[in-house]
Amino acid sequence: MSKATISVIIPTQRRPQGLAVAAQSILRQQGVAADRLELVVVDNDRTPSAAPLAAELAAQAPFPVHYVHEPEPGVANARNAAMAQASGDLIAFLDDDEEAPEHWLATLLEVQARLQADVVFGPVRGRAPPQVTRHRDYLETFFSRLGPDEAGLIENYYGCGNSLLRRAALPDPIAPFSAVRNHTGGEDDLLFGGLKAAGARFAWAAEAFVWEDPVPARLSLGYTIRRAFAYGQGPSAACAAAQPPAYLGLAYWMSQGVVQAAVFGLLAAWKGVTGAPDFAFTLDRAARGLGKTLWWGPFKIEFYGRSAA
Known part of the structure; x- marks a missing residue:
């Protein structure tokens, strides 16, 4: 063979x-x-x-x-x-x-x-x-x-x-x-x-x-945090796109996202003020949580398909 x-x-x-x-x-x-x-x-x-x-x-x-x-x-x-x-x-x-x-x-x-x-x-x-x-x-x-x-x-x-x-x-x-x-x-x-x-x-x-x-x-937080938000949208969007839609899974990811965004958002704010060395890591986790919650239509971020004429 x-x-x-x-x-x-x-x-x-x-x-x-x-x-x-x-x-x-x-x-x-x-x-x-x-x-x-x-x-x-x-x-x-x-x-x-x-x-x-x-x-x-x-x-x-x-x-x-x-x-x-x-x-x-x-x-x-x-x-x-x-x-x-x-x-x-x-x-x-x-x-x-x-x-x-x-x-x-x-x-x-x-x-x-x-x-x-x-x-x-x-x-x-x-x-x-x-x-x-x-x-x-x-x-x-x-x-x-x-x-x-x-x-x-x-x-x-x-x-x-x-x-x-x-x-x-x-x-x-x-x-x-x-x-x-x-x-x-x-x-x-x-x-x-x-x-x-x-x-x-x-x-x-x-x-x-x-x-x-x-x-x-x-190589900037402006890019990576937006990308982290988009990564967070992935599991919620996948549940919504399933045939039939996985509503229980969607509810799970969105509820997890609310908690994650709130907890790590507050923690990131404190670390930003105090200049903690792991501030960016914490902000990243908050952004991913927010993405799990805000995953639909107007919140979708497009990173691809922008070819110049």
């Missing part, structure tokens, strides 16, 4: 430097035969701004590099366009602000094969540049993904960046990501939540970490 083919997908939107770092890290992967690999770069800009860089990568790579231009804005649109191009039985996702160490992919593949997992997730380690000193610990933690110390099967799921999916396990192998989350994000939560309900096997690859280098505009 021939070995499964692997497609690595990198979605991007006007981040040439980040895309170059992420893609070059795929070209440096070890422990996986080149004839099993392909790289798919999906450009979600109105104009094909990443095409020249993709062409440079294709000239360097020992495996096929495919460029997909998806002008219709939206994170789900971009991921689905890449999935339609990808030929792999296994699909790995890397974001355009991430960098993968040279044994990243081999480690994901080993864990997937050993545990027969449908989806494998790995850690993310946030990196802030040296000039960032204010709230540095919080910012690096915010852009990190933590998990168990050892590889194994897990019950929960994480985001799409740094993940490996078994295509045959997806409800739609070509367009599995829901367009309803194009602008808010969370399209991966909807997919993985549905897979969990269907009995999919999730695994954690503790050694398959990637670095995340946020763009400077994101």
Whole structure:
């Protein structure tokens, strides 16, 4: 029996430097035969701004590099366009602000094969540049993904960046990501939540970490607290979007959010006045609680799908 083919997908939107770092890290992967690999770069800009860089990568790579231009804005649109191009039985996702160490992919593949997992997730380690000193610990933690110390099967799921999916396990192998989350994000939560309900096997690859280098505009409380609020909206919005709606779950998350926002909001106010070093961590928890409570229509925050003409 021939070995499964692997497609690595990198979605991007006007981040040439980040895309170059992420893609070059795929070209440096070890422990996986080149004839099993392909790289798919999906450009979600109105104009094909990443095409020249993709062409440079294709000239360097020992495996096929495919460029997909998806002008219709939206994170789900971009991921689905890449999935339609990808030929792999296994699909790995890397974001355009991430960098993968040279044994990243081999480690994901080993864990997937050993545990027969449908989806494998790995850690993310946030990196802030040296000039960032204010709230540095919080910012690096915010852009990190933590998990168990050892590889194994897990019950929960994480985001799409740094993940490996078994295509045959997806409800739609070509367009599995829901367009309803194009602008808010969370399209991966909807997919993985549905897979969990269907009995999919999730695994954690503790050694398959990637670095995340946020763009400077994101290294501020103004961005991260808004993002924390949006993260808080996730479980409540998921319950409301379920078919039929999970009203008991929605009531649970909203009531939890009220308590969380009140307790940590007051605590954050006190820590802000006193200059406590963990002020940002506490404010983050308050924002997530508020998001659980205020999750609908006018309170939804859109982080994606803002392509320039």
